[in-house]
Amino acid sequence: MVELVLDAVTKRYDDAQGTELAVDEVSVTVEDELLVLLGPSGCGKTTTLRMIAGLETVTEGRISIEGRDVTDLHPSERSLAMVFQDYGLYTTMSVRKNMAYGLKHSTDLSKAERDERVQEMAEMFGIEALLDRDVTDLSGGQKQRVALGRAMVREPDVFLLDEPLASLDAKLRSEMRTELQQLQNDLDITTVYVTHDQKEAMTMADRVAVMNDGVLRQLGPPEAVYENPVDRFVADFLGNPAMNQLPATVDRRGDEYVLRADVGDGRIAFASVPRDDFDVRDGDHVTVGVRPEHLRLDDASADFEAAVTVSEYQGNDNFVHMSVGERDLTAVVPPSVRPAAGDTVAVSVPPNHIHVFDGETGASVRTSSESRPAPESET
Amino acid sequence: MISFVASVARESVTGLRLLRRQVRSDTRLRRAGFYASLGLTLLVSLFPFYVMFATSITTDDAIYVNNPSLLPREVTLSQYAVLFSSETFAFTTYFVNSAIVATVTATFSLFVGVIGAYSFTRLSYPGNTLIRRGVVVVYMLSAITVVVPLFQLIARLGLVDTRLSLFITYTVSTLPLTLYMLWNYFESLPVAIEEAAMLDGYSRVETIFRVVVPLSLPVLVATFLFAFKIAWNEYIFASVFLKSQAKLTLPIGIEQMNADFSNVWGQIMAASFLTTLPIVVMFLYLEKYMVEGLTAGAVEG
Numbered sequence: 001m002v003e004l005v006l007d008a009v010t011k012r013y014d015d016a017q018g019t020e021l022a023v024d025e026v027s028v029t030v031e032d033e034l035l036v037l038l039g040p041s042g043c044g045k046t047t048t049l050r051m052i053a054g055l056e057t058v059t060e061g062r063i064s065i066e067g068r069d070v071t072d073l074h075p076s077e078r079s080l081a082m083v084f085q086d087y088g089l090y091t092t093m094s095v096r097k098n099m100a101y102g103l104k105h106s107t108d109l110s111k112a113e114r115d116e117r118v119q120e121m122a123e124m125f126g127i128e129a130l131l132d133r134d135v136t137d138l139s140g141g142q143k144q145r146v147a148l149g150r151a152m153v154r155e156p157d158v159f160l161l162d163e164p165l166a167s168l169d170a171k172l173r174s175e176m177r178t179e180l181q182q183l184q185n186d187l188d189i190t191t192v193y194v195t196h197d198q199k200e201a202m203t204m205a206d207r208v209a210v211m212n213d214g215v216l217r218q219l220g221p222p223e224a225v226y227e228n229p230v231d232r233f234v235a236d237f238l239g240n241p242a243m244n245q246l247p248a249t250v251d252r253r254g255d256e257y258v259l260r261a262d263v264g265d266g267r268i269a270f271a272s273v274p275r276d277d278f279d280v281r282d283g284d285h286v287t288v289g290v291r292p293e294h295l296r297l298d299d300a301s302a303d304f305e306a307a308v309t310v311s312e313y314q315g316n317d318n319f320v321h322m323s324v325g326e327r328d329l330t331a332v333v334p335p336s337v338r339p340a341a342g343d344t345v346a347v348s349v350p351p352n353h354i355h356v357f358d359g360e361t362g363a364s365v366r367t368s369s370e371s372r373p374a375p376e377s378e379t
Numbered sequence: 380m381i382s383f384v385a386s387v388a389r390e391s392v393t394g395l396r397l398l399r400r401q402v403r404s405d406t407r408l409r410r411a412g413f414y415a416s417l418g419l420t421l422l423v424s425l426f427p428f429y430v431m432f433a434t435s436i437t438t439d440d441a442i443y444v445n446n447p448s449l450l451p452r453e454v455t456l457s458q459y460a461v462l463f464s465s466e467t468f469a470f471t472t473y474f475v476n477s478a479i480v481a482t483v484t485a486t487f488s489l490f491v492g493v494i495g496a497y498s499f500t501r502l503s504y505p506g507n508t509l510i511r512r513g514v515v516v517v518y519m520l521s522a523i524t525v526v527v528p529l530f531q532l533i534a535r536l537g538l539v540d541t542r543l544s545l546f547i548t549y550t551v552s553t554l555p556l557t558l559y560m561l562w563n564y565f566e567s568l569p570v571a572i573e574e575a576a577m578l579d580g581y582s583r584v585e586t587i588f589r590v591v592v593p594l595s596l597p598v599l600v601a602t603f604l605f606a607f608k609i610a611w612n613e614y615i616f617a618s619v620f621l622k623s624q625a626k627l628t629l630p631i632g633i634e635q636m637n638a639d640f641s642n643v644w645g646q647i648m649a650a651s652f653l654t655t656l657p658i659v660v661m662f663l664y665l666e667k668y669m670v671e672g673l674t675a676g677a678v679e680g
Contacts, residue, residue: 055574076580088571092593105580150575 002066002157002190004030004052009061011047011214022047024214025061030158034184034191036201039211040237046162048211049194053082053160065157076106080158081151085166087143089135089150095122096131099150106154121153124183141172148180152187159191165200177203198238202226210234232362235289235355241319241330245289246270247359252282259288259356263325268304271349278356278366285359292319294353295331297339302346308339322347428655435459435649442645458645462653468640470650472625473632477611477654480542480628484549484610485603491550492557492602493595497587499558500565501573511562518555522615530619540622548616553606560605564598565591600668608658629654 011023023044028035037045050056052063054075063071070078081102082088090098099118103109109117122128125145130138135146144164151159164180165173181204184191195201201208202222209219210233218230229235235243246261248270257280261270270288280286297320306322306329318338320331322345331347339345356366434442435458437451462470498504499511529548530539538544568591576590577583592599614630621627627635633650636643 053574053578055577075574075578080578082575082578084571084575086569086571088569088575090572090576090590102579 001032004158004190004192005062005064006048006052007062007064009048009051009063010059011044011051011056012059021214023051026211026214026216027061028209028216028219030190030192030207032188032190033206034181034193034204036205036208037192037194037211038198038201038205038208038237039196041196043211044214045194045196045211047214049082049160049162049192052158052192053080054078078158079156080160081154081156082160082162083144083147083151083164085163087135087147087167089143089147091134091136094132094134095127095138095146098135098146099131099153102150102154117153118149121149124152125149140168141176144168144176148183152183157190159189161191161193163195164193166195166197180204198240202238210237212237228364229355230364232287232289232357235357235364239291241292241332243289243291243355244295244329245287245357246327246329248286248288250280250282250284250286257282259286259354261288261324261327263327265325268324271303271351271354273351273354273356273366280356280365286365287357287359287362289355289357290349290353292330292332294350295329295333296348296350297331297333297345298337299346299348302348304347305344306347308341308343308345310341311339313338320345431648431651431655434645435652437645439642439645443642458649459653461646462649465646468632468636468646469624469627470632470653473627473629474653476542476626477628477630478657480545480549480617481607481610483542483546484553485607487546487550488553488557488606489599489603492554492561492606493587493592493599495554496558496561496565497591499562501570514555514558518559522552522613526615526619529616533620539620540626541620542626544620545610545613545617545628548620549610549613552613552616553609556609557602557606560598560602561595564595568594597668600665604661604665607661611654611658 006026006028008025008027009023010021010025013020013022026044026048037048039045047056051058054070054073058071061071062069065078065080090101093101096118099121100114103114103117107114118131119128122131125148127142127145127149130142130146135143138146144167148164161180165176168176177200184204193200193204205222207220208222208225210217210225212233218225218234220228225234226238229238229243232245236245246263248259248261249267251258251260252275253272255275256272257275257278258272259270260267271290304324306324308320308322309328310321312319312321313335316335318333318335320333320337320339322329322331324347329347354366355364357364433449433451436454436456438453438455438457441447441452462468499507533539533544533548536544538547572594573586573590576586581589612630613628614634617628617631618634621631629650633647633654636647636650
């Protein structure tokens with residue numbers, strides 16, 4: 001049971017060019033779980049991780065591990081281990097020395113005990129045969145295993161991973177992903193994992209923290225964040241292909257609001273939703289969003305028509321790219337539905353999968369009704 | 380005389396590189412032009428070196444003839460014998476002096492260089508950029524422009540005619556090069572390794588000497604060699620700061636031999652050859668490190 005608490009942690013860089021706010025008052029508590037910090041490059045996720053590690057100073061706010069304030073401690077006094085994207089192995093040493101070095105420094109274990117620990121950890125990661133090799137001779141996957149082993153062998157309270165799979169090829173990456181998940185399940189160690197890969201985030205995380213421009217946008221289990229994004233950024237960042245988002249105007253028709261999407265050369269009635277569902281007024285400008293997998297092309301009750309531009313065969317489904325007026329839409333449909341480029345298709349939008357965002361702020365006004373009651377996910 | 384060796388070394392490295400590139404080009408004329416220029420370069424750089432060696436193994440009679448030949452007709456080691464047995468010319472003392480001065484200078488310059496270059500590349504403090512630029516500017520200054528003020532300083536400190544005066548001035552004058560080579564290399568080292576070391580509990584100083592230094596061996600060797608070479612060959616400072624025979628270094632010693640005695644060219648060439656030898660041997664032995672160190676983003680001296 002280890003609790004890592006970030007309390008309004010802020011990182012500000014001051015230099016001749018002025019002040020840059022890299023991380024803005026991020027608060028989060030991680031306890032015996034795998035938290036993924038997710039966001040585009042430059043969003044502050046790595047800076048946040050490095051502040052936890054003690055590799056960057058904290059401008060404001062506090063960081064504590066198990067109630068112990070570690071904000072001003074040396075990295076080695078924080079009881080944490082870190083795995084770097086480019087491994088950060090000591091290239092002049094053997095695998096065994098790489099793994100044993102931290103132990104020698106940070107514990108009072110005897111040499112025999114240290115060797116035993118290294119051996120155990122090496123077996124766990126399947127690298128016991130490599131122990132006496134030089135790390136420069138290893139493949140990328142092996143290096144990453146050694147880096148993981150080196151981190152875990154110290155039995156840290158908190159485990160930090162900075163894009164650990166980014167340097168691996170696709171196949172190895174998915175293998176290591178599974179392995180890491182198993183490891184985290186087995187060890188149940190408080191882990192913070194930084195990635196820009198939403199797939200890694202969705203598959204591995206107990207909770208995801210989506211960051212942008214140094215701000216923590218949303219925190220919650222992957223499903224909750226996916227289904228109830230708090231704003232357009234989160235909606236756009238999670239999901240592949242990305243959520244379709246169109247500017248629209250609210251048009252009240254009896255008990256329904258009709259969302260009329262602006263497609264450049266006119267407006268189309270994109271979707272209709274029940275009035276009591278959400279808080280907008282007649283004539284409001286909003287952004288309407290729908291995930292590609294919710295658009296249907298084979299339904300009789302079509303909302304509007306679209307011209308197919310590209311149809312991508314994916315094996316278990318098809319990605320269909322379409323244009324409506326000047327806007328592009330993407331649908332993910334079953335393999336049986338495979339329109340050709342140039343075809344005109346009838347698109348239907350199920351009302352219960354409609355997201356509506358404020359036209360100005362981009363904040364969510366309505367999320368897909370399936371997953372209601374909505375956000376318990378804010379920090 | 381001695382700087383030929385360095386230039387030969389440099390030429391051969393660039394020559395090899397050129398060669399590799401040129402092999403692919405197909406026109407014969409181009410190849411002929413290439414080999415001609417290569418031959419000319421080698422001639423200019425190696426011929427004086429050859430004359431030096433040839434003269435050093437020629438008898439005095441054969442040196443001072445009207446039609447000197449390129450090949451010594453009669454090989455003798457008498458010039459070398461005189462060098463080591465002479466009462467008036469203390470070659471061995473000069474050699475030892477030079478070795479001490481060059482070794483101490485290169486070692487100290489390397490040590491200060493490692494710490495300084497590390498601070499340039501890894502620590503942020505006010506004035507970092509300014510000091511870096513200053514180093515480059517100082518590197519551009521030639522020794523002759525600072526020798527008078529330096530002498531005044533050395534005199535004020537009471538260090539005239541001491542080895543310490545050379546240790547200090549040589550270290551300072553080799554530092555810009557050392558710093559520049561090392562910081563270029565350090566910048567190419569991944570910071571993650573050092574950060575991993577910090578997490579493993581190393582202090583900053585331990586990180587430098589346990590992690591950075593072992594990773595930088597090639598460039599450290601190259602840097603040491605360049606600093607050594609500069610100190611070994613240095614003439615101006617030594618000629619101004621040193622007075623007593625017992626402390627003179629080789630370049631000054633050889634110069635004095637020319638001034639004090641007449642018609643000793645055979646011995647001068649023998650001494651010059653022996654002066655050149657250590658640098659050549661060091662270079663040949665450490666060449667693979669040098670090339671590795673130089674191509675890792677550093678400059679030559």
